[in-house]
Amino acid sequence: MERGRFEKGKASIAFEEGPLIIGCASVAGKKEGEGPLGEYFDVIEPDPMLGRETWEEAESALQKEAADLAIEHAGLVRSEVRYLFAGDLLGQLIATSFGTVDLEVPVFGLYGACSTIGEALCLGAMAVEAGYAANVMSMASSHFASAEKQFRFPLEYGNQRPFSSTWTVTGCGSFILGKKGGHVRITGATPGKIVDMGLKDSMNMGACMAPAACDTICRNLEDFGRRPEDYDRIITGDLGEVGQKILLDFMRSSGYDLEGLHMDCGIEIFDKETQDTHAGGSGCGCSAVVLAACIVPKLASGEWRRVLFVPTGALMSSTSYNEGQSVPGIAHGIVLEHC
Amino acid sequence: MERGRFEKGKASIAFEEGPLIIGCASVAGKKEGEGPLGEYFDVIEPDPMLGRETWEEAESALQKEAADLAIEHAGLVRSEVRYLFAGDLLGQLIATSFGTVDLEVPVFGLYGACSTIGEALCLGAMAVEAGYAANVMSMASSHFASAEKQFRFPLEYGNQRPFSSTWTVTGCGSFILGKKGGHVRITGATPGKIVDMGLKDSMNMGACMAPAACDTICRNLEDFGRRPEDYDRIITGDLGEVGQKILLDFMRSSGYDLEGLHMDCGIEIFDKETQDTHAGGSGCGCSAVVLAACIVPKLASGEWRRVLFVPTGALMSSTSYNEGQSVPGIAHGIVLEHC
Numbered sequence: 001m002e003r004g005r006f007e008k009g010k011a012s013i014a015f016e017e018g019p020l021i022i023g024c025a026s027v028a029g030k031k032e033g034e035g036p037l038g039e040y041f042d043v044i045e046p047d048p049m050l051g052r053e054t055w056e057e058a059e060s061a062l063q064k065e066a067a068d069l070a071i072e073h074a075g076l077v078r079s080e081v082r083y084l085f086a087g088d089l090l091g092q093l094i095a096t097s098f099g100t101v102d103l104e105v106p107v108f109g110l111y112g113a114c115s116t117i118g119e120a121l122c123l124g125a126m127a128v129e130a131g132y133a134a135n136v137m138s139m140a141s142s143h144f145a146s147a148e149k150q151f152r153f154p155l156e157y158g159n160q161r162p163f164s165s166t167w168t169v170t171g172c173g174s175f176i177l178g179k180k181g182g183h184v185r186i187t188g189a190t191p192g193k194i195v196d197m198g199l200k201d202s203m204n205m206g207a208c209m210a211p212a213a214c215d216t217i218c219r220n221l222e223d224f225g226r227r228p229e230d231y232d233r234i235i236t237g238d239l240g241e242v243g244q245k246i247l248l249d250f251m252r253s254s255g256y257d258l259e260g261l262h263m264d265c266g267i268e269i270f271d272k273e274t275q276d277t278h279a280g281g282s283g284c285g286c287s288a289v290v291l292a293a294c295i296v297p298k299l300a301s302g303e304w305r306r307v308l309f310v311p312t313g314a315l316m317s318s319t320s321y322n323e324g325q326s327v328p329g330i331a332h333g334i335v336l337e338h339c
Numbered sequence: 340m341e342r343g344r345f346e347k348g349k350a351s352i353a354f355e356e357g358p359l360i361i362g363c364a365s366v367a368g369k370k371e372g373e374g375p376l377g378e379y380f381d382v383i384e385p386d387p388m389l390g391r392e393t394w395e396e397a398e399s400a401l402q403k404e405a406a407d408l409a410i411e412h413a414g415l416v417r418s419e420v421r422y423l424f425a426g427d428l429l430g431q432l433i434a435t436s437f438g439t440v441d442l443e444v445p446v447f448g449l450y451g452a453c454s455t456i457g458e459a460l461c462l463g464a465m466a467v468e469a470g471y472a473a474n475v476m477s478m479a480s481s482h483f484a485s486a487e488k489q490f491r492f493p494l495e496y497g498n499q500r501p502f503s504s505t506w507t508v509t510g511c512g513s514f515i516l517g518k519k520g521g522h523v524r525i526t527g528a529t530p531g532k533i534v535d536m537g538l539k540d541s542m543n544m545g546a547c548m549a550p551a552a553c554d555t556i557c558r559n560l561e562d563f564g565r566r567p568e569d570y571d572r573i574i575t576g577d578l579g580e581v582g583q584k585i586l587l588d589f590m591r592s593s594g595y596d597l598e599g600l601h602m603d604c605g606i607e608i609f610d611k612e613t614q615d616t617h618a619g620g621s622g623c624g625c626s627a628v629v630l631a632a633c634i635v636p637k638l639a640s641g642e643w644r645r646v647l648f649v650p651t652g653a654l655m656s657s658t659s660y661n662e663g664q665s666v667p668g669i670a671h672g673i674v675l676e677h678c
Contacts, residue, residue, distance in 0.1 A: 011421065011445045013471055054662050082350065083530060091430030091489075092656035093450045094664070097533060101667055106350045106530035108458055109669075111432045111448040119447055123462065130469030132352055150430075150658075191422060191445035194436060317431035319489075323393050325433070328440055330448075 012190040012223035018337070019128035022135070022181035023074025026292035027066045029144065029170030032281075035270045040293035041171075042069055048145060048170065056094055059143035062172040062285070063088075063099030067139060070174035070292075074135070074181065081105050081176065082133035085120040088141045089113065089168075089284055090150050091317070095141055105137070113313030114209075114238050115192065116140040117173060117288040118332030121309075122189040124177045125334075134178060141172035142283030151202070151318055164204035164242045166266055166282035167275075173288025175296075183300040183339055190220040190333035194315060197329075202314070202321045206243020206266075206279055209312040212329030213239060214250040216310055220333045221256065228256050232304040235295060236331070237287035237311035238266035240279030265290035265311075287311040295336070302338050309334045351529040351562035357676070358467035361474070361520035362413025365631035366405045368483065368509025371620075374609045379632035380510075381408055387484060387509065395433055398482035401511040401624070402427075402438030406478060409513035409631075413474070413520065420444050420515065421472035424459040427480045428452065428507075428623055429489050430656070434480055444476070452652030453548075453577050454531065455479040456512060456627040457671030460648075461528040463516045464673075473517060480511035481622030490541070490657055503543035503581045505605055505621035506614075512627025514635075522639040522678055529559040529672035533654060536668075541660045544653040545582020545605075545618055551668030552578060552651050553589040559647060559672045560595065567595050571643040574634060575670070576626035576650035577605035579618030604629035604650075626650040638677045648673045 026041045033044030043065060050061040063086070071078060084103060087110035088095035096109060112119040120138035127133050145155055147168035153159045177186070195212040202208075213236050221228065228234060228251075239247055244264050251258050265287040266280035291309060298304045312331045321327065365380045372383030382404060389400040402425070410417060423442060426449035427434035439446060451458040459477035466472050484494055486507040492498045516525070534551040541547075552575050560567065567573060567590075578586055583603050590597050604626040605619030630648060637643045651670045660666065 056658060056662065087450070089431075090656065091658065092428070092452065092654065094654070094656045094659045097654040097667055098659070098664060101533040101535050104532055106532050107669065108462060108530065109450040111426070111450050113431065123447060126466060126469065126471055130465065130471075132465060132469075191447065193443055193445050194440040196440050315431065315433070315436040317429065317433045319395060319430065320433045320437070323395065325437060328436055330446065 018185040018187040019125045019177040020182045021184045022178040023176040024292040025069035026289040055146040059095035060099030066172035066174035074176035083136045085124045086139040087116040115311040115313030116284040118311035125186040139174040140284035140288045142285035144168045167277035168283035169281045169286035171285035171289040173292040185339045188335035192330045192332045205314040206240040208327040209329035210243045210246035213331040216331040216333045231308045234308045235263045238282035240266045306337045357524040357526040358464045358516040359521045360523045361517040362515040363631040364408035365628040394485040398434035399438030405511035405513035413515035422475045424463045425478040426455040454650040454652030455623040457650035464525040478513040479623035479627045481624035483507045506616035507622035508620045508625035510624035510628040512631040524678045527674035531669045531671045545579040547666040548651040548668035549582045549585035552670040555670040555672045573647045574602045577621035579605045645676045
């Protein structure tokens with residue numbers, strides 16, 4: 001498939017040049033640091049408040065730190081970042097608004113629930129590829145405590161959580177996209193459609209998101225004329241163990257076997273035996289920090305040559321599920337290649 | 340200024356071809372229909388619930404209606420819209436998620452508070468200009484009752500509102516951007532930075548947003564090497580009467596006189612003497628419906644040749660202002676020309 005072809009039903013973009021990830025950074029919380037991927041994060045914050053007064057300010061602080069570190073890793077200064085594509089899980093994106101004001105960079109605020117980093121990378125790559133910017137930043141964050149407060153119960157309430165539930169990752173991943181530097185190229189993108197199968201269980205987000213992940217992965221494979229084996233890994237954001245099973249089943253029904261190829265950032269980030277995180281990690285920060293800490297390095301080294309990265313989001317608010325609405329899913333696919 | 344020039348401090352984009360607004364639609368509420376612009380809206384919904392069960396579903400219904408009408412006005416069918424750039428004011432964009440699922444179009448969810456239609460038009464134009472899509476949709480909505488519930492008090496509480504406060508518009512504006520058709524071209528964009536002057540009064544959003552509007556307008560004039568008179572109108576989103584005074588003062592301090600050139604969608608949409616709306620209208624829907632109903636037609640007819648459209652947003656949530664945070668502003672500038 002070529003750029004500029006608008007075949008009916010095709011939604012993917014094949015980048016001709018392909019913007020490079022010229023720098024990235026992961027800032028994670030203490031629990032994430034104690035997990036299986038702990039050694040790979042750039043920064044592990046021991047204090048969940050990051051020295052701030054509120055959970056929301058703490059999340060903003062994660063963004064500030066990740067943004068500046070990614071800029072440093074790219075060998076740039078703030079004024080060389082032309083646009084920022086960023087978001088978080090909180091109502092009206094307050095973690096992003098207050099976390100990025102000091103950058104003084106024009107901001108496109110994004111919301112794709114936990115798929116936000118996919119949306120940010122897609123739009124950022126589109127901007128760089130088209131020549132609208134030399135360098136842009138794509139970033140997403142989440143914080144366990146600000147998310148629990150936003151979507152579920154105050155932490156002090158000590159509610160019980162079903163085994164299908166996931167644990168919101170405290171972390172922020174930030175990426176600088178540009179035309180020169182680094183060894184990881186964004187060669188394609190498959191922006192996601194909203195898929196609503198009518199599921200209503202906000203404590204089982206993996207099941208709500210799996211159909212959207214399946215839709216995006218299938219469209220990616222069809223649009224690019226690829227088989228799953230053309231990717232070293234197909235990596236979803238935060239389906240967790242329940243969602244993974246459903247995705248593999250759905251993919252099998254669509255004629256694709258992902259067994260051995262599929263990986264999920266939410267499953268990788270925590271040790272479910274020792275960390276009591278049930279189905280896995282979730283949140284915008286989950287796939288963003290795993291991408292920065294683990295996926296980009298494996299692609300940069302050439303251990304992996306091509307990966308389909310598919311952050312997944314559950315579209316809901318406390319208002320929508322309290323009003324009995326379903327929880328639709330969305331997933332944005334990003335093709336990453338070693339170069 | 341040319342496309343692809345990355346001069347330090349410049350953030351604007353000059354489109355070479357310039358995507359066209361090939362169709363648009365405005366759906367407004369009863370109160371908006373009774374205002375000075377009532378005769379220009381495509382649809383006026385007499386029932387604030389639009390026959391739905393909740394305010395949020397009613398807002399989603401506004402989006403559905405505006406989306407289909409814009410597609411019809413552009414002479415397209417749903418499957419010819421390649422991407423959707425859309426947002427609303429509600430936490431986690433639920434009006435958009437549930438309002439657009441039936442379109443089955445890949446969605447980029449956006450949040451720029453009341454500036455969202457500017458963000459959506461900017462990204463949509465970038466996508467069409469670069470050849471990523473033949474046609475895209477840019478859309479934003481708000482609903483008085485869902486916004487009051489989200490940000491302020493339940494309607495039943497009957498709180499008093501200071502004269503600096505604005506009235507959230509019930510409405511949705513939808514725009515189809517493409518390469519052929521229509522007489523209004525998007526020739527440039529100035530994406531906005533977040534500007535935080537430390538103001539904390541969420542009941543005076545005009546004052547909170549005026550500095551951001553000033554920043555974006557000044558950067559637009561500098562980046563494009565224009566004077567205010569090079570525009571037939573410079574039209575902000577929802578500064579209202581208080582914000583307008585501040586903007587004109589700020590602009591004067593920056594060496595620009597906007598007197599007679601400045602217009603504000605929030606001031607135009609209601610009659611403050613008879614409609615008890617205090618400083619004016621606000622909400623994502625305010626600038627979006629005024630653009631579709633009044634600005635695009637005047638540009639299409641040639642009555643106006645060039646307009647700078649600057650939707651303005653106040654970045655806050657009930658959490659952020661209850662925690663004592665300031666209310667930063669953002670404004671995205673879109674250059675629209677008759678062709």
